[in-house]
Amino acid sequence: MKKILITGGGGFVGSRLARRLLKSPPDFFNPEFQLTLADQFPIPQDLSAHPKVTAAVGSMLTQSQLFSSGFDGVFHLASAVSGECELDFDLGLRSNIDSTRLLLDGLRKAGNVPRVFFSSSIAVFGPDPALQTPSVVTDNTLPAPQTSYGTHKMMCEYLIADYTRKGFIDGRSARLMTVTVRPGKPNGAASSFFSGIIREPLAGIPTICPVDASVAHPVSSPHSAVEGIIGVFSANRSIFKRRLAVNLPALNVTVAEMLDALEKIAGPKVRALVTFQRDERIAGIVANWPQKASSDTATSILGLQSDKSFEAIIKQYISEL
Secondary structure, rough: OOEEEEOOOOOOHHHHHHHHHOOOOOOOOOOOOEEEEEEEEOOOOHHHOOOEEEEOOOOHOOOOHHHHHOOOOEEEOOOHHHHHHHHHHHHHHHHHHHHHHHHHHHHHOOOOEEEEEEEEEHOHHHHEEEEEOOOOOOOOOOOOOOOOHHHHHHHHHHHHHHHHHOOOOOOEEEEOEEOOOOOOOOOOOHHHHHHHHHHHHHOOOOEEEEEOOOOOEEEEEEHHHHHHHHHHOOOOOHHHHOOOEEOOEEEEEEEHHHHHHHHHHHHHHHHEEEEOOOOOHHHHHHHHOOOOOOOOOHHHHHOOOOOHHHHHHHHHHHHHO
16 A cells, blocks of 8 residues: 555544554555645645655545545544534534545545544444443444434444445454543543543643533543554454444543542542533433443454553553653
């Protein structure tokens, strides 16, 4: 592969993925490969200055010519996040559905059957009046999203599968867990507090947790998320054995366990900077997400691993920043 595209390439996960590919590309990449990073915001300076990198800044809905220019590999990460989609229904449709359709049609027009990774989400799962949500969601659990964001992700999973069935792309989708700890400021995702209750206290800043300490959720470190993305993208179709989406490896934790890990590393005074004040909007969204997840395909077939502990995730964040 010589011509690679990352949508959302300037974002938190996208920029980390780009750096990982530039530092240690898969064996099947051409040594002279070029990386195009598409994002609505300027990409980080270290990436824009790299000789292998081209930046394409602007809304995905204006990038049709780029998408049909003949990429060999695509990582589709760009997305409006959960909280944004609940607050602005039209924004979510444009950013998640319309842009993905534009991308896929551009790739189809190019006609060279690129390998495509789609970044889906654990948010495709949720409770339904006719279905009992299992205590642990697996690769084969029926999706029943209860948010617009989760619905968009599920719809795009099936688009990727159908474009693959038709032979337009070699697609594969993986459901990312909530990635933590994210640096910087909180974003519009309902899951943002999963980073905030660690990031802000470590910086000496008081913060509010909008859900109960008993809330359980599958998470992953940035490093594990990126390695999972590359692992699924790199897998040969004969090994991967499926067009439908798989779960990436998860560390299943509660908010209380996250704060226990924070206290072990940084002490009780830092933990005390986290106070609980329930936000019904956020709590309502999170209540419809899975509490635990497994990843049989990713672990058993692809050899990917989850993080060992939440303490290890916090230490990774501290060592990198």
